Amino acid sequence: MQLGRNRIEALADGVFAVAMTLLVLDIKVPELQPPLATSELPLKLLALWPKFLSYTISFVILGVYWVGHHVQLSFIRRADRPLLWINILFLLWVALVPFSTALLSEYANTRLAIAIYGANLIAIGLTLALHWWYATTKRRHVDPDIDSGLVRGAMHRTLMAPLVYILAIVLSFLHTEVSLALYALVPILYILPGRIDIHWGGRHQGKSKTDQAGEK
Amino acid sequence: MQLGRNRIEALADGVFAVAMTLLVLDIKVPELQPPLATSELPLKLLALWPKFLSYTISFVILGVYWVGHHVQLSFIRRADRPLLWINILFLLWVALVPFSTALLSEYANTRLAIAIYGANLIAIGLTLALHWWYATTKRRHVDPDIDSGLVRGAMHRTLMAPLVYILAIVLSFLHTEVSLALYALVPILYILPGRIDIHWGGRHQGKSKTDQAGEK
Amino acid sequence: MQLGRNRIEALADGVFAVAMTLLVLDIKVPELQPPLATSELPLKLLALWPKFLSYTISFVILGVYWVGHHVQLSFIRRADRPLLWINILFLLWVALVPFSTALLSEYANTRLAIAIYGANLIAIGLTLALHWWYATTKRRHVDPDIDSGLVRGAMHRTLMAPLVYILAIVLSFLHTEVSLALYALVPILYILPGRIDIHWGGRHQGKSKTDQAGEK
Amino acid sequence: MQLGRNRIEALADGVFAVAMTLLVLDIKVPELQPPLATSELPLKLLALWPKFLSYTISFVILGVYWVGHHVQLSFIRRADRPLLWINILFLLWVALVPFSTALLSEYANTRLAIAIYGANLIAIGLTLALHWWYATTKRRHVDPDIDSGLVRGAMHRTLMAPLVYILAIVLSFLHTEVSLALYALVPILYILPGRIDIHWGGRHQGKSKTDQAGEK
Numbered sequence: 001m002q003l004g005r006n007r008i009e010a011l012a013d014g015v016f017a018v019a020m021t022l023l024v025l026d027i028k029v030p031e032l033q034p035p036l037a038t039s040e041l042p043l044k045l046l047a048l049w050p051k052f053l054s055y056t057i058s059f060v061i062l063g064v065y066w067v068g069h070h071v072q073l074s075f076i077r078r079a080d081r082p083l084l085w086i087n088i089l090f091l092l093w094v095a096l097v098p099f100s101t102a103l104l105s106e107y108a109n110t111r112l113a114i115a116i117y118g119a120n121l122i123a124i125g126l127t128l129a130l131h132w133w134y135a136t137t138k139r140r141h142v143d144p145d146i147d148s149g150l151v152r153g154a155m156h157r158t159l160m161a162p163l164v165y166i167l168a169i170v171l172s173f174l175h176t177e178v179s180l181a182l183y184a185l186v187p188i189l190y191i192l193p194g195r196i197d198i199h200w201g202g203r204h205q206g207k208s209k210t211d212q213a214g215e216k
Numbered sequence: 217m218q219l220g221r222n223r224i225e226a227l228a229d230g231v232f233a234v235a236m237t238l239l240v241l242d243i244k245v246p247e248l249q250p251p252l253a254t255s256e257l258p259l260k261l262l263a264l265w266p267k268f269l270s271y272t273i274s275f276v277i278l279g280v281y282w283v284g285h286h287v288q289l290s291f292i293r294r295a296d297r298p299l300l301w302i303n304i305l306f307l308l309w310v311a312l313v314p315f316s317t318a319l320l321s322e323y324a325n326t327r328l329a330i331a332i333y334g335a336n337l338i339a340i341g342l343t344l345a346l347h348w349w350y351a352t353t354k355r356r357h358v359d360p361d362i363d364s365g366l367v368r369g370a371m372h373r374t375l376m377a378p379l380v381y382i383l384a385i386v387l388s389f390l391h392t393e394v395s396l397a398l399y400a401l402v403p404i405l406y407i408l409p410g411r412i413d414i415h416w417g418g419r420h421q422g423k424s425k426t427d428q429a430g431e432k
Numbered sequence: 433m434q435l436g437r438n439r440i441e442a443l444a445d446g447v448f449a450v451a452m453t454l455l456v457l458d459i460k461v462p463e464l465q466p467p468l469a470t471s472e473l474p475l476k477l478l479a480l481w482p483k484f485l486s487y488t489i490s491f492v493i494l495g496v497y498w499v500g501h502h503v504q505l506s507f508i509r510r511a512d513r514p515l516l517w518i519n520i521l522f523l524l525w526v527a528l529v530p531f532s533t534a535l536l537s538e539y540a541n542t543r544l545a546i547a548i549y550g551a552n553l554i555a556i557g558l559t560l561a562l563h564w565w566y567a568t569t570k571r572r573h574v575d576p577d578i579d580s581g582l583v584r585g586a587m588h589r590t591l592m593a594p595l596v597y598i599l600a601i602v603l604s605f606l607h608t609e610v611s612l613a614l615y616a617l618v619p620i621l622y623i624l625p626g627r628i629d630i631h632w633g634g635r636h637q638g639k640s641k642t643d644q645a646g647e648k
Numbered sequence: 649m650q651l652g653r654n655r656i657e658a659l660a661d662g663v664f665a666v667a668m669t670l671l672v673l674d675i676k677v678p679e680l681q682p683p684l685a686t687s688e689l690p691l692k693l694l695a696l697w698p699k700f701l702s703y704t705i706s707f708v709i710l711g712v713y714w715v716g717h718h719v720q721l722s723f724i725r726r727a728d729r730p731l732l733w734i735n736i737l738f739l740l741w742v743a744l745v746p747f748s749t750a751l752l753s754e755y756a757n758t759r760l761a762i763a764i765y766g767a768n769l770i771a772i773g774l775t776l777a778l779h780w781w782y783a784t785t786k787r788r789h790v791d792p793d794i795d796s797g798l799v800r801g802a803m804h805r806t807l808m809a810p811l812v813y814i815l816a817i818v819l820s821f822l823h824t825e826v827s828l829a830l831y832a833l834v835p836i837l838y839i840l841p842g843r844i845d846i847h848w849g850g851r852h853q854g855k856s857k858t859d860q861a862g863e864k
Binding site: 007010011013014015017018019022025081084085088091092095096098099102103106107110112113116 | 657658661662664665666668669670671672673675677686689690693703704707708711714715718839
């Protein structure tokens with residue numbers, strides 16, 4: 001029997017959407033006694049900046065992994081049980097991000113919080129690399145004539161983030177600020193164009209739509 | 217390779233659905249000591265009206281932006297990395313709305329809260345305008361023979377809301393109530409019909425269904 | 433231009449899924465001091481029964497409305513701006529249910545809580561009736577040769593729930609227990625078979641799948 | 649009229665995605681007084697291990713049930729009202745899992761918490777078994793020529809988990825640790841390959857896409 005690829009995509013989209021939106025629950029509206037509200041609010045809101053920063057970093061990095069996951073899935077032609085469970089393991093780490101983000105934003109100058117946040121992101125990245133490795137080894141779930149440069153390129157690109165995170169954790173023994181800067185840097189690495197260019201199925205999709213409209 | 221347009225739509229639908237539904241978490245059931253419950257509850261619930269009002273305004277304005285986003289996507293025939301990241305930036309602002317709404321409902325008579333709420337909505341609107349500008353400049357991601365009046369019309373319509381929000385923030389220096397009234401007004405502007413009429417693909421979709429039934 | 437019907441369905445599915453799952457956040461794990469845990473937990477959990485009851489009622493009634501909404505959409509062949517906004521108004525009421533459910537579960541013997549819960553459900557039901565009325569009047573958005581008995585039947589079925597809720601609110605002046613019993617009764621009315629039978633597109637969908645498999 | 653199978657799948661995917669991601673809300677960042685932060689944080693985080701463990705068990709078991717549900721749906725060719733309501737009942741139990749998980753993680757050495765967690769999972773499993781029984785009895789909603797070994801095999805596989813959970817509840821009278829170990833064991837049973845192999849429709853799906861491209 002067959003479990004449609006669109007099903008795992010739907011679950012993944014749901015988990016990503018919920019995890020990305022739950023991040024905001026960590027930014028709590030400051031509670032003030034009424035007489036002080038107008039005067040104290042600006043300072044209290046300014047004090048929330050680590051929350052806003054970690055919200056932004058985590059939201060964008062989840063966006064990066066969401067893109068990476070879909071790009072991999074788009075190459076996969078068939079699947080089996082292990083691949084399905086690698087996907088669920090991947091989502092397990094993704095759904096933990098609201099926790100590790102809240103921990104980081106609360107204890108941003110603590111090495112342990114920095115290490116746990118990094119470890120969470122490393123786990124996501126390595127699971128995604130495992131996903132790609134499992135799917136492409138012996139061309140198990142991809143087209144047999146897939147370009148092997150593309151396979152390697154995608155793997156390198158996937159492993160880039162975990163490497164930077166390991167570096168960030170190591171450097172936190174010197175300066176925690178350096179680690180935070182590296183965390184903020186990773187999304188930028190991925191926003192830059194790579195070997196695999198993303199473009200959605202416009203030509204024929206668009207064409208068929210136009211055709212349908214023409215038929216009308 | 218191709219990232220299906222339906223994937224970005226699925227993530228966007230998820231983020232919008234979660235953000236719109238999380239808004240309700242800001243309306244908390246009043247806690248009362250048992251002997252007072254029956255007598256104090258009405259007053260306590262009435263005191264929640266700013267929460268209900270801001271819930272309604274934010275829910276509807278998110279609905280407006282959800283529609284606007286999908287209308288734009290429906291014109292887009294192909295995409296690239298920058299367009300993808302504009303989408304994720306757009307969703308980053310959308311997911312912040314439960315926070316800025318909670319802030320506004322708590323400090324509705326404070327200029328800072330009004331300004332932050334407005335700034336959040338302006339950021340959504342400008343990112344949506346950027347999305348349209350990037351997609352339509354040199355007809356980069358839309359049909360080359362798209363009606364240029366339609367392109368301009370959609371841009372004007374998208375920029376209408378940010379302009380009203382800027383006005384609302386400026387007017388908050390005079391009367392905070394005026395700003396709140398303007399925030400409540402914006403959705404109405406968009407509910408009115410525009411140049412681009414929305415109708416879903418009924419004719420041929422319906423036809424194909426009937427055909428399938430006929431084939432049976 | 434066209435906004436696909438599947439887009440409004442996706443948003444609706446998302447809002448329903450989140451609202452139905454958020455209901456559980458109202459059931460909080462009892463907090464106990466460690467020495468008492470084993471002995472006090474059973475009583476504390478038993479005291480949660482109004483929470484479990486209202487969770488169940490609201491979950492099932494949201495299921496009823498989710499089915500009703502999709503059944504209506506399946507008849508709709510085209511749409512316009514007003515219909516879109518009726519849909520968003522409908523979802524606005526749906527997303528409020530976690531609040532009104534928490535209120536009811538906290539103040540189940542209070543007429544005001546019963547009335548607000550009922551009013552929320554009435555608002556959902558009447559918006560759904562408005563949706564059907566707007567779509568079918570002059571056969572605006574449905575097949576022109578739709579069976580008019582079916583149109584009336586669906587309307588009667590949709591209005592059934594709001595009528596029972598109005599009755600429940602009125603009867604709360606006599607006994608609040610009667611109102612709660614009526615709230616629990618409504619889902620049962622809808623689980624029973626109606627004129628419009630639900631069955632999904634198995635025959636040809638299944639056929640096409642078999643064909644595809646055969647083609648392989 | 650027809651309610652598309654993809655609609656119940658979309659609601660199910662949404663409820664599963666939200667329930668799986670809400671599990672993380674039970675893992676709260678420890679609150680510490682600033683002078684102690686660096687020194688006390690490791691111990692406080694270590695003390696969260698029952699939360700992490702129950703998060704993992706529940707996430708994976710929900711993954712198991714999500715797979716099981718979709719596998720069943722993929723065999724179902726048509727549906728009716730009772731089947732629809734069995735689905736909604738199934739989702740009602742699924743959405744309760746964040747509560748029962750939080751209860752278990754708070755009172756892991758308490759028999760009552762173990763029993764309630766197990767009962768929640770048994771309810772999910774039995775509802776899924778009911779779903780299969782109802783759909784396959786007299787081949788009501790499946791292909792008439794479905795392999796009856798497959799029907800029985802799927803039923804046995806579905807009933808395996810509830811049986812282990814009953815055993816876990818019984819054994820909690822001896823040692824609560826044994827029960828917890830059994831809960832952790834169940835997902836492993838399902839990750840192993842079964843009679844019904846999962847593979848997604850790559851070949852012809854890919855083929856049809858290629859064809860479309862070829863038609864271009």
